[in-house]
Amino acid sequence: MNAFRRSASSLLRALGSITHPLPNLLEDRPTISYERNKLKGEGVTAVAGQRMERRVAIKAKSDDVEHGEALPAAVEQWLATHVAGYEGPGTLHKFGFGQSNPTYRLRAASGDYVLRRKPFGPLLPKAHAIEREFRVLDALRDSGVPVPRVHCLCENVTLLGAAFYVMDFVEGRIFYDQRLPGLDAGERAAIFDAMNAAVASLHSADPTQIGLSDYGRPERFLERQVQLWTRQYRASEGERCEAMERLIEWLPQHLPSDQLPRIFHGDLRLDNMIFHPTEPRVIALLDWELSTIGDPLADFAYHAMAWRVGADLFRGFDDLDRPALGIPQEDEYVGRYCERTGLDRIDHWNFYLAFSLFRVGAILQGVWKRAQDGQASAVDAGVVGAKSHPLAEIGWRIAQGDPPSESQLAVRQDRENGRA
Numbered sequence: 001m002n003a004f005r006r007s008a009s010s011l012l013r014a015l016g017s018i019t020h021p022l023p024n025l026l027e028d029r030p031t032i033s034y035e036r037n038k039l040k041g042e043g044v045t046a047v048a049g050q051r052m053e054r055r056v057a058i059k060a061k062s063d064d065v066e067h068g069e070a071l072p073a074a075v076e077q078w079l080a081t082h083v084a085g086y087e088g089p090g091t092l093h094k095f096g097f098g099q100s101n102p103t104y105r106l107r108a109a110s111g112d113y114v115l116r117r118k119p120f121g122p123l124l125p126k127a128h129a130i131e132r133e134f135r136v137l138d139a140l141r142d143s144g145v146p147v148p149r150v151h152c153l154c155e156n157v158t159l160l161g162a163a164f165y166v167m168d169f170v171e172g173r174i175f176y177d178q179r180l181p182g183l184d185a186g187e188r189a190a191i192f193d194a195m196n197a198a199v200a201s202l203h204s205a206d207p208t209q210i211g212l213s214d215y216g217r218p219e220r221f222l223e224r225q226v227q228l229w230t231r232q233y234r235a236s237e238g239e240r241c242e243a244m245e246r247l248i249e250w251l252p253q254h255l256p257s258d259q260l261p262r263i264f265h266g267d268l269r270l271d272n273m274i275f276h277p278t279e280p281r282v283i284a285l286l287d288w289e290l291s292t293i294g295d296p297l298a299d300f301a302y303h304a305m306a307w308r309v310g311a312d313l314f315r316g317f318d319d320l321d322r323p324a325l326g327i328p329q330e331d332e333y334v335g336r337y338c339e340r341t342g343l344d345r346i347d348h349w350n351f352y353l354a355f356s357l358f359r360v361g362a363i364l365q366g367v368w369k370r371a372q373d374g375q376a377s378a379v380d381a382g383v384v385g386a387k388s389h390p391l392a393e394i395g396w397r398i399a400q401g402d403p404p405s406e407s408q409l410a411v412r413q414d415r416e417n418g419r420a
Contacts, residue, residue, distance in 0.1 A: 068093040068107060075159050079108075082152040083166055086110050100289060101128055105169065113151070117164035131155070132215075133288045134165040136263065139210040145201045146282045170284045172274040178306055178315055185326030190280035192328055193336070195270060198282035199303055200340035203262045203296035216293030218261035225298070226251045226355065233362040236369035243392035244365075247358045250399050256348040259295045266290025268303040300337060301352035304330065305360070308353060308394060313387055314360070350398050357395030364388035 068091030071079075076088045090108035092115060106113040118128045134153040141149060150167040157163055180188045207213055217224075230248050237244075267287050274284040307330035309316035322329060328336070334346060346352070368385025394402075 071106075072159070078154060078156075078159055079152075079166065082154070083113070084151070086113075101130055101133075106166065112169035114148070114167050114169050115164055116167070117160060118162040120161050129289070130163060130165055132291070136212065136215065136288055136291050137167065139212050139215075140202075140205065140263075143201075143205045143210055145205055146198055146284055148284045170274055172277050172283050174271055174274055176271045178270050179311070179317060179320065179325070179327075183326075185324065187280070188326035189328065191275065192326075192333065194275065194280045194282050195273060196333060196336050197340060198273060198285060199268055199300060200337050202265060202268075202285065203300065204341050205263060207261055207263055207293055212263065212293065215291075216261075216264070218258065218293045218295070221258065221264075221294040222255050222298060222355070223252070225294075225359070226255070229359050229362040233365050236366040238365075238369065238372065241361075241365075241389045241392055243389065243396040244358070244361055246396050247354060247361075247392060247399060250396075251351070251355055251358060254348070254351050254399075256295075256297075256351055259297055261293050262296035262299075264292050264294035264296065264299045266292070266299065266302075268299060296341075297346055297348075297352050298355060300346075301349070302356040302359070304333065305353065305356050307333070308357075308398065309391065313391060313394075350401060354395045354399035357391050357398065361388045361392040361395065364391065 071088065071090045071092065076090065079086045079090065080088065086108060087110035088108055090106050090113075092104040092106055094102060094104050101116050101118060104115045104117075106115045116130060116133070118130055131153065134150055137147050137150045140147045148167045148170045150165055153163070153165040154160070155163045175191065180191060183191065207215060233244060233248070265285065265288065267290050268285075272285065272287045273282045274286065275281065276283050305314060306316040306318075308318055310319040311317065317325075317327060320327070334349070337343075338345060364385050365388040366385075368388060371385050
C-alpha cells in the first residue's frame with residue numbers, strides 16, 4: 001500500500017491534478033505569493049527537493065523567502081560540525097507545495113542549502129524513507145549521474161523533531177509541459193537529448209560499484225512488479241475493464257529475462273529534472289522516493305510512454321507533429337539511449353511499454369476508487385482516475401504488437417535509404 005500511495009501521489013502531480021497544497025502538509029508554512037508564467041516554456045527557477053504545482057509553471061516572487069524560521073541552537077551546532085564550511089545563523093523557508101517529506105530552503109551566512117525532513121508524528125513503516133533518499137544520492141555523488149550533492153543525514157529526532165538531511169541548493173529550470181512551448185525546434189531537440197543523456201547515465205551506473213548492491217531486490221523484479229500492481233488493481237477495481245483483464249493474463253506469460261541490475265528511479269519524467277539555467281543540460285535528477293534496484297528497461301519504458309499517449313491522457317505527444325516541433329521520434333530516442341548504454345537493441349520493447357501502461361492504469365484505478373469512497377485528496381481525482389481504462393486499452397494494443405505510427409515508419413525507411 002505504501003508503494004501505491006507514493007506512486008499515486010506522483011502520478012497525480014504528473015497529470016496536473018494537484019493544484020494546491022494539501023492542508024495537512026502545511027504546518028509552519030510561511031505566507032507565500034506566486035506569479036503564474038502561463039507555460040511560456042522558459043522553465044521556472046527550482047531547487048533540489050522542491051515540489052511545485054504541475055499544471056502551470058510557477059515561480060516564487062523575490063519576497064517569498066524573506067520570512068523564515070530560525071534554527072534551534074542545537075541544530076546550528078550540529079550543522080557546523082557535519083556540513084563542511086557551514087556558518088550560521090540559518091533560517092528555514094518552507095517550499096510552498098505539498099510533499100510527502102517537507103522540504104525547506106536553508107539560508108545561512110555560508111550560503112543556501114536544502115533541508116528535507118520526515119513529517120512529524122507517527123509514520124507508517126517504511127514510509128517517508130529519507131534515509132534511502134540520502135543513501136542513493138550520496139552513492140551517486142561521483143558517478144557522473146546528475147544529482148544534488150548531499151552533505152549529512154541526521155537521525156537524531158530530538159534536534160528538529162524528525163530525521164532530516166541537508167543537500168546543495170541547485171538553481172536551474174524545470175519544464176512542466178513536455179511539448180516545451182516557447183522553445184524553437186532546435187532548443188526542444190537539445191532538451192530531449194539532454195534528458196536522454198541523464199537517464200542513460202543513471203542506467204549505466206553499476207550499483208555494486210557504488211555501494212548499492214543491497215538497495216533493492218533485482219531477482220524476479222518484473223514478476224514481482226506485475227504481481228504487485230495486479231493486487232493493487234484487484235483491491236480497487238470497479239466496472240470490468242477488458243483491457244486490464246487481458247494484460248493481467250498476458251504480462252506474466254511474456255516476462256523478459258532479468259536484466260543487469262541497475263538503479264530504478266521509478267518516476268523519470270521531464271519535470272523531475274532540473275536543467276542548467278541557460279544550457280540544455282540536466283544538472284539534477286529529483287524525486288527518489290520510489291527508487292530501488294531493478295530492471296532499467298522498465299524504468300526507461302515508463303519514461304518513454306509519452307510517445308504512445310496523447311496530451312489528454314498523460315501529457316504525451318502521440319498526436320503531435322513531432323518532427324516539426326523538434327521532438328525526436330520514438331525509435332530515434334530509444335536508439336540514442338541504446339547507444340549511450342551500450343545496448344544493441346531493446347528486446348521485448350512492447351512488453352515494457354505495455355507493463356508501464358498497466359502499472360499506471362492500476363495506480364489510477366486506485367485513485368478512482370478513493371474518489372468514489374470520498375477519500376481522494378484532489379478535487380478532480382475522479383476525472384484523473386477515469387483515465388485508467390483508456391490507458392490500459394493502449395497498453396493492450398501495444399501488447400498485441402501495435403505497429404509504429406506512419407511517421408515512425410518514414411524515419412526508419414529514410415534510415416534504410418541512407419537519407420536520415
